Amino acid sequence: MTEQHPRGVYSAALTPVTTEGTPDATLFVTHCQRLLAEGCDGIAMLGTTGEANSFANDERRALLEAVVAAGIAPDRLLPGTGVAALSETVALTRHALSLGVTTVVMLPPFYYKGVTEDGLFAAYAEVVQRLADPRLRIVLYHIPQMSAVPIPFPVIARLRAAYPGTFSGIKDSAGDLAHMEALVEACPGLAVLAGADPLMLPLLRKGGAGCITATSNLVAADLAFVFRHFSDLNRAAEVEAAQARIVAMRNRASRFAQMASLKALLADRTGEEGWHRLRPPLLPLSEAERGALLVE
Amino acid sequence: MTEQHPRGVYSAALTPVTTEGTPDATLFVTHCQRLLAEGCDGIAMLGTTGEANSFANDERRALLEAVVAAGIAPDRLLPGTGVAALSETVALTRHALSLGVTTVVMLPPFYYKGVTEDGLFAAYAEVVQRLADPRLRIVLYHIPQMSAVPIPFPVIARLRAAYPGTFSGIKDSAGDLAHMEALVEACPGLAVLAGADPLMLPLLRKGGAGCITATSNLVAADLAFVFRHFSDLNRAAEVEAAQARIVAMRNRASRFAQMASLKALLADRTGEEGWHRLRPPLLPLSEAERGALLVE
Numbered sequence: 001m002t003e004q005h006p007r008g009v010y011s012a013a014l015t016p017v018t019t020e021g022t023p024d025a026t027l028f029v030t031h032c033q034r035l036l037a038e039g040c041d042g043i044a045m046l047g048t049t050g051e052a053n054s055f056a057n058d059e060r061r062a063l064l065e066a067v068v069a070a071g072i073a074p075d076r077l078l079p080g081t082g083v084a085a086l087s088e089t090v091a092l093t094r095h096a097l098s099l100g101v102t103t104v105v106m107l108p109p110f111y112y113k114g115v116t117e118d119g120l121f122a123a124y125a126e127v128v129q130r131l132a133d134p135r136l137r138i139v140l141y142h143i144p145q146m147s148a149v150p151i152p153f154p155v156i157a158r159l160r161a162a163y164p165g166t167f168s169g170i171k172d173s174a175g176d177l178a179h180m181e182a183l184v185e186a187c188p189g190l191a192v193l194a195g196a197d198p199l200m201l202p203l204l205r206k207g208g209a210g211c212i213t214a215t216s217n218l219v220a221a222d223l224a225f226v227f228r229h230f231s232d233l234n235r236a237a238e239v240e241a242a243q244a245r246i247v248a249m250r251n252r253a254s255r256f257a258q259m260a261s262l263k264a265l266l267a268d269r270t271g272e273e274g275w276h277r278l279r280p281p282l283l284p285l286s287e288a289e290r291g292a293l294l295v296e
Numbered sequence: 297m298t299e300q301h302p303r304g305v306y307s308a309a310l311t312p313v314t315t316e317g318t319p320d321a322t323l324f325v326t327h328c329q330r331l332l333a334e335g336c337d338g339i340a341m342l343g344t345t346g347e348a349n350s351f352a353n354d355e356r357r358a359l360l361e362a363v364v365a366a367g368i369a370p371d372r373l374l375p376g377t378g379v380a381a382l383s384e385t386v387a388l389t390r391h392a393l394s395l396g397v398t399t400v401v402m403l404p405p406f407y408y409k410g411v412t413e414d415g416l417f418a419a420y421a422e423v424v425q426r427l428a429d430p431r432l433r434i435v436l437y438h439i440p441q442m443s444a445v446p447i448p449f450p451v452i453a454r455l456r457a458a459y460p461g462t463f464s465g466i467k468d469s470a471g472d473l474a475h476m477e478a479l480v481e482a483c484p485g486l487a488v489l490a491g492a493d494p495l496m497l498p499l500l501r502k503g504g505a506g507c508i509t510a511t512s513n514l515v516a517a518d519l520a521f522v523f524r525h526f527s528d529l530n531r532a533a534e535v536e537a538a539q540a541r542i543v544a545m546r547n548r549a550s551r552f553a554q555m556a557s558l559k560a561l562l563a564d565r566t567g568e569e570g571w572h573r574l575r576p577p578l579l580p581l582s583e584a585e586r587g588a589l590l591v592e
Contacts, residue, residue, distance in 0.1 A: 021422075048407075053405075053408070054380065055381050084350065084379070085350050085352050088353070091352065110407065111443075112350075118579055119578060122579060126576055147407075280405070281408055281418065281445075282415060283412065283415045283418060
């Protein structure tokens with residue numbers, strides 16, 4: 001079996017926001033260091049949970065530069081670089097490569113809906129061709145409930161055949177374990193990463209590669225424990241207990257708007273102000289929601 | 297009744313593409329001048345039909361600058377400036393204002409789905425507040441089948457109340473005449489523009505302000521005629537004939553992928569090479585489709 005890349009627990013890190021409404025790079029670096037210390041294998045920054053598509057490309061670049069400048073190893077970073085415009089996806093990915101960050105998570109171009117498989121293939125293929133960098137590794141980002149542009153199996157197969165080694169993984173955030181398992185079956189060697197925290201454990205048991213998830217902002221240590229010991233029969237009870245905490249936190253953060261809930265919980269835990277803010281169109285929880293969430 | 301702004305026939309202009317895959321500014325200027333000569337009141341450039349969201353913000357800015365530099369009056373331009381990231385919507389709109397282009401067509405932030413009305417209101421409100429330019433006029437862009445983010449009536453009402461005069465119009469591309477008529481009813485003074493060519497005539501009869509449409513790339517003169525004479529009983533037969541040609545062309549361009557079909561028809565009519573290309577994820581028609589379209 002080909003070695004999966006990436007493999008492990010990657011946090012879809014939340015992005016703190018300053019009083020000016022811009023990404024708070026200082027606090028973000030602190031958070032990334034904390035997540036790594038808690039056991040994450042890396043940081044999948046600037047994804048859906050990170051509100052990436054609410055930030056300008058300049059803001060995204062500055063945040064990635066800050067993290068690298070702070071000394072976090074580039075090979076532990078999986079930034080999102082897929083945007084609606086092909087030429088900007090190329091520019092963001094080239095920027096990441098220029099910093100030594102060689103694995104990126106790439107949404108399909110997500111403005112046009114109902115695009116053909118040929119069109120979707122062409123978009124990803126043109127990005128790879130324009131970049132022409134053999135270091136590049138792409139994690140496809142399947143999140144149809146948000147992008148409204150699913151990535152069908154035949155497109156994945158064509159991309160992997162056309163650019164061997166480049167399309168090394170997929171983050172499957174559709175929330176359907178059967179779909180993730182089918183990907184593992186259909187695409188030998190493809191690193192299939194669960195996009196929902198509770199599904200990492202069952203997916204690992206079927207040959208999955210780990211997770212890129214949101215609740216990891218709060219339960220990184222438990223996820224890391226499950227990842228490292230899921231096949232260790234002597235620690236089955238501990239794995240079970242960690243998994244139960246993961247599920248409980250995921251449920252807790254899903255009662256109200258997810259990103260706002262995660263930020264409220266993190267603000268409460270750390271006392272860090274920057275977690276109270278989101279950029280529109282996302283908004284913080286109402287006071288009533290926040291109160292209900294925090295008394296749980 | 298408040299004067300509607302904008303009012304008239306605005307072409308959702310197609311964007312020609314060079315062999316390098318970038319917007320062809322020279323050919324685009326030629327096309328804009330042709331559309332105005334055919335009777336369009338203005339050019340709604342860089343919209344869905346113009347593949348705007350497939351182009352980088354730098355490419356969008358350069359195209360707008362080329363059109364203004366070519367001498368097309370800024371008050372005849374309605375560029376699209378709404379993108380997924382609030383700060384980029386601000387930057388694109390500020391750039392338009394810097395060129396004297398004061399009316400823009402603005403998509404809602406379209407990455408996050410299922411956003412609250414408060415969140416949608418906050419996004420538009422923050423754009424207006426950050427720009428703080430009394431010249432700004434915004435045409436809201438309702439195209440839920442593509443953006444997957446509808447703009448509900450209460451949000452429109454709140455924005456108009458909070459920023460009187462700023463939210464002057466709406467391009468309704470949902471294709472439902474009843475929805476457009478309801479907007480006319482519910483929002484006195486709001487310029488409601490049909491997003492589908494065949495619906496301009498019935499909408500004008502109910503108090504609508506005109507259209508921003510795709511087929512106008514091919515039937516601008518007929519649309520202009522209908523707009524100028526729809527209430528002139530002496531020219532009812534000519535209006536009817538023009539409307540029939542509009543409907544026929546719209547149907548012809550809807551058999552295969554719409555933008556690719558419009559480009560194929562325009563390439564065929566003008567002999568201009570740049571219309572043969574689209575940027576992925578959109579693709580040109582296949583040879584078979586093109587053949588079938590052009591023999592009609």
